[in-house]
Amino acid sequence: MSYTIDGETGAWELVIGLEVHAQVVSKAKLFSGAATEFGAEPNSQVSFIDAGFPGMLPVINRECVAQAVRTGLGLNAKVNLWSRFDRKNYFYADLPQGYQISQFAHPIIGTGEIEIELQDGSTKTIGITRLHLEQDAGKSMHDQHPTKSFIDLNRSGVALMEIVSEPDMRSPEEAGAYLTKLRQILRYLGTCDGNMEEGSMRADVNVSVRKAGEEYRTRCEVKNVNSIRFVMQAVEAEARRQIEVWESGGTVEQETRLFDTGRGVTRSMRSKEDAHDYRYFPDPDLPPLVIEQSWVEQLKAALPELPDARRARYVRDFGVTPYDAHVLTLEKETAAYYEAVANGRDAKQAANWVMGDLFAAINRTKTSISEPPVSAADLGALLDLMADNTLSGKLAKEVFEVMVETGRAPGVIVEERGLKQVTDTGAIEAVIDGVLAANADKVAEFRSGKDKLFGFFVGQTMKAMQGKGNPALVNEVLKKKLS
């Protein structure tokens, strides 16, 4: 059942396309050697090029181009061996050159596609229209002084990839899933860190609504939305607004809007009439960007395994469910952790531990998979202690908690606390003999057919052994003694 919003005149379908600005992971800016580190002192990472000084010229950063190509390959997209930079002209205080260098007419990456996963387990293919490289502008700060605006040019000239989707999404969930998947791919590739809070990934959301079977109606663009949750909220808020406009007999005007996260509504930023005439033209300071197919092939050969391939491999080689594979591959770091635990061990058991106990411990301790409370090596060692019957499942959970608390290796904890499971049949027999002797009445009841009492004997035995009895052996010996 496809997603619709019910208005007074019936059901409305949503049409959503996303333009994502992703900051390229690179040491230097797109056209200058200045650094790009986040959080530096204002105006401490600015070259004369970034500040638009007279006579300064841009020189393309090869690594930024490589990152764009890698991303294109990760989006199954066409890599254009010939592309070109244009100037987008407008005046603003944080745009020192008076133009942004961008690829308007000839982007480096053409059409591609990605597959998104939805809650109900289904998948959907979303088309990528293009990816192009461009410079970021600086940052204007209007809240630092009562009558002045401050400008920080650290971001001026930083390389961005603008990734434009086809209008293929039909619900807030799909928009969210698309952004999640895109971010996942970028992080796997290492081409963008995907940190929406720090602004290294921002989305412009294009939304329109229509009745089933109609052509597209007018769309509005909601600018600069900076979290996946807000994107989903903005889609819905904007769709509802448009439905109201249409249903009250109005017409949706093409315009740029902003999402007010506090009130959960979009508001107008500028109408089409106020739209800038950017006077795009080819940047005469930069020759066309020509790359070799052989270089693209080299980059392709060196690409890391991407989420879809990794998920398929987990299902195939590790025997985990598609859902578990999805969860384990969402973050590159999780997948790496999981593989370190699973390799050479019971992979399904490893999955349960990572997704269960480890995730719970991360939540509880407010840590992350990159700095986990228990290292992959230690969790692996814990699984090994279960495999060789040193620990029962129950004991292992206890040991795991101590590991979270103390950060110590499981072997050390087992030794120190004498948690080692008892696998000596003689010792178990001795304890069981005592339990049976002390509960002669229950033994009689059992023998007269009250089978349920078996669990009672197991419990009593384990209690007497402080939980250290090997459950399988306890069962086995009990059965023998009671038969």
Next chain:
Amino acid sequence: MHPTEFTLAGAVAALEEGVISSEELTRAHVEAVEALNPRLNAFITTTPEQAMEAARASDARRKRGEAGPLEGIPLAIKDLFCTEGVQTTAASKILEGFVPPYESTVTAKLKRDGAVFLGKANLDEFAMGSSNLTSAFGGVLNPWSRRNDPDARLVPGGSSGGSAAAVAARLALGATGTDTGGSIRQPAAFCGIAGIKPTYGRCSRFGIVAFASSLDQAGPFGRTVEDCAIMLRSMAGHDPKDSTSADRPVPDFAKACGRSVKGLRIGVPKEYRLDGTPPEIEKLWRQGLDWLREAGAEIVDISLPHTKYALPTYYIVAPAEASSNLARYDGVRFGLREAEANSDLRDLYERTRAAGLGQEVQRRIMIGTYVLSAGYYDAYYLKAQKVRALIARDFREAWGKVDAIVTPATPNAAFAEGENTDDPVKMYLNDVFTVTANLAGLPGLAVPAGLDPQGLPLGLQVIGRPFDEETVFAVGSAIERAADFKALPGMRAGA
């Protein structure tokens, strides 16, 4: 002989032989500048102390045996080249007081080779003009004067008018210029000296205040073709800081000046015969071709069919790029800022640019903004790009038949202040013979070849294949030798 009378090549030899020191040579030029610049206004900024200091340092280097190819040679630098620690204005109010914390690549190379800088030469504001009259720091006087009207204030041409006037009046042994549509060749011709715009990409544009990036190219002025060749060798070369600079070896251009033109095929484009060209220009052109024929060259009639579209194409492409290049002069980070206490950003922009940019610059920004605007882009900018490609193709086809092309450098001799100024289009026509080389990216040399009836210098232009400045220098030198141009401007050092 007065030290300002050396050619650049002669001064290099004299310094090498120890006949003169750079300190003596530079002092003579500093004094010449002090004496004549108040009248000529060839310099916006003079740097006599730095020049003398550089000269002494140069003499010390020479003593240590570390002399470069331009060791100790005093030069004038067009005030469009950023010079570290020395005000760089582009002859605009908007950059008055701007002291760059960096050096342009071309001037850095000249310094590396030992050159001494006398100061920053006047020019048309942002290099936009053909008379030097658009400078915010006043026009430059041409050191030549009309026989029958000696009081007429003649312009030196533009945009590199200060550079040309300084070299012609013996205030400097050579000068840098830039040429976007003729800004080296036209003033060279008006001032009776040589000047070359090399192939686009030959010299780095890094640190040169941009006018029209796809057309701008730096080049030298000299009193001889050989002087230009010596300077160009120092100025040229690949620069990783300029993506449009060419990664090609730089030949010893001066050697090419002595090359014979025997067997060279010289093209004469019929489209350069314009109605209304003064007879003395026609005559000079024919004379130049005769000299080359006598020197063993073959004269070939050729056609460059799209020539008539060159000027309109240029006046679309250049303003379009300029409108974007000049957006950075906004009063925010450097240079002039005009604002009231309650100004908002838009007001700051409008006041700053209205006060800081002159009329001609504003006109070109308006034209450029217009031709790039939605709805007009295809009809103007895109069409101009297509025509530009056709003009380049005309030349490519010509290179199958000829090795160089010879034309007049300008359609007339130097005009007086007040002439040509009523109609901007009339002024633009001064570039009619020169813009094609910029549009096609080709090297073009202006060489003095004769005088008009008023005793004013006239120049011929030699255009060559891309990166074949050597043939251009060879042909230019052959014309120079045959012309034996000995006339001197009335106003000059030592006169």
